[in-house]
Amino acid sequence: MAKHRGGTDGAALREGLVVASHGRHCIVETAEGERVICHPRGKKSQAVVGDRVQWQASEDEGTIEKVLPRSNLFYRQDEIRTKSFAANLDQVLILIAAEPEFSESQLARALIAAEAEHITPVIALNKRDLATAFARAWERLAPYRGMNYQVLPLALRATDAADRDALTGLLTGKTTLVLGPSGAGKSTLINLLVPGASAQTGEISQALNSGKHTTTTTTWYWMDKKSDTALIDSPGFQEFGLHHIEAMQLARLMPDIAEHATECKFYNCTHLHEPGCGVIAQVESGAISPSRYRIYGELFAELSQTRY
Ligand SMILES: Nc1nc2c(ncn2[C@@H]2O[C@H](COP(=O)(O)OP(=O)(O)OP(=O)(O)O)[C@@H](O)[C@H]2O)c(=O)[nH]1
Numbered sequence: 001m002a003k004h005r006g007g008t009d010g011a012a013l014r015e016g017l018v019v020a021s022h023g024r025h026c027i028v029e030t031a032e033g034e035r036v037i038c039h040p041r042g043k044k045s046q047a048v049v050g051d052r053v054q055w056q057a058s059e060d061e062g063t064i065e066k067v068l069p070r071s072n073l074f075y076r077q078d079e080i081r082t083k084s085f086a087a088n089l090d091q092v093l094i095l096i097a098a099e100p101e102f103s104e105s106q107l108a109r110a111l112i113a114a115e116a117e118h119i120t121p122v123i124a125l126n127k128r129d130l131a132t133a134f135a136r137a138w139e140r141l142a143p144y145r146g147m148n149y150q151v152l153p154l155a156l157r158a159t160d161a162a163d164r165d166a167l168t169g170l171l172t173g174k175t176t177l178v179l180g181p182s183g184a185g186k187s188t189l190i191n192l193l194v195p196g197a198s199a200q201t202g203e204i205s206q207a208l209n210s211g212k213h214t215t216t217t218t219t220w221y222w223m224d225k226k227s228d229t230a231l232i233d234s235p236g237f238q239e240f241g242l243h244h245i246e247a248m249q250l251a252r253l254m255p256d257i258a259e260h261a262t263e264c265k266f267y268n269c270t271h272l273h274e275p276g277c278g279v280i281a282q283v284e285s286g287a288i289s290p291s292r293y294r295i296y297g298e299l300f301a302e303l304s305q306t307r308y
C-alpha cells in the first residue's frame with residue numbers, strides 16, 4: 001500500500017473514494033488509483049465505504065476534510081452494536097442459498113432497509129445444484145417473486161455461461177453492495193468476479209490494523225480495469241438496524257402489504273386488528289402470505305418499542 005508523502009501545510013484538497021473503513025480510519029483511493037490511509041478531521045467528516053471525499057495529505061497519511069453529499073446511506077447493526085455502512089449504492093445483492101436454510105425474517109429486513117434508502121434490491125439464490133433444497137428455497141421465495149423482486153438462480157461453485165451472463169448484465173456499470181448470511185457463497189461470488197480479491201483483502205486488513213487479523217471491514221472491489229463496475233463486500237448478515245424507520249412507515253416499505261394498504265377503512269390503519277382493513281382481507285384471501293404478515297407484525301411491534 002502506497003503511503004502518501006507530501007507537505008503538511010497548505011496542501012491542496014484532493015478528491016477520493018473511500019474503499020475500506022475500520023473504526024474511525026479508512027482507505028481513500030485517488031483518481032490515479034493510489035491508496036492512502038485517512039483519518040477524519042472530526043465527527044462530520046466520518047466517512048464510509050463508497051463515500052466521495054475531499055482529503056488533505058498530512059505526514060505520511062491523510063485527513064478527510066469533507067464528505068461529499070451522498071445519494072443514499074445503508075446501515076445495519078450487528079450484535080456488538082458496531083455499525084457498518086456503505087454509501088452511494090446503485091443496488092444491493094442479497095445472496096442466499098438452498099443450504100444453509102435462509103431466514104425469511106433476515107431477508108425481509110434487508111429488503112426493507114434497501115427500500116427505505118431507495119436502493120434497488122436483487123435476491124440471488126445460490127446452490128442450484130442441490131436440487132431438492134433449492135426447489136424448497138425457491139418455493140419459499142414465491143412471495144418475493146410475486147412482489148416483482150428479481151430472484152436470480154445461481155450455481156456459483158460451478159458457474160455456467162448463463163450464470164456469468166446474468167451476473168454481468170446485472171452488475172456492469174453499477175456499484176453493488178453484496179450481503180448474505182454465512183455459508184451462502186459470498187466469498188465464492190467475490191472470488192469469481194474479482195480475481196485477486198483475497199490478496200487485496202489481506203493488504204487492506206494489514207494497512208488498517210497494522211497487521212492484526214480482522215474480517216470486519218467493508219471493502220470496495222473494482223470488477224474492471226476502467227473502474228466502472230464495483231462490488232462492496234460487507235461481512236456477515238446480522239440484524240439490520242431498522243430503528244430509523246417509524247412503525248407507521250413500515251407498510252410502505254413492504255410492497256405486498258403496501259399494495260393493499262390503501263384499501264383500508266381508516267387512513268391511519270396499522271393493519272394489525274382494524275375492521276375494514278384491506279391488508280387483513282388479503283391475508284385471509286391468501287394473496288398476502290402468512291409469513292410476510294407475521295414478519296410485518298413482528299417488525300411493527302419492534303419499531304413501536306424502540307421509538308419510546
Ligand atoms: N453445492 C454448492 N456449494 C456451493 C456453491 N457455491 C458455494 N458453495 C459452497 O458453500 C460453502 C460456503 O461458501 P463461501 O463462499 O465460503 O460462503 P460465504 O458466504 O463466504 O461464507 P462465510 O465465509 O461463512 O461468510 C463453500 O463450501 C462453497 O464451496 C454452489 O453453487 N453449490
Ligand SMILES: [Zn+2]
Nearest residue numbers: 264269271277
Ligand atoms: Zn389496514
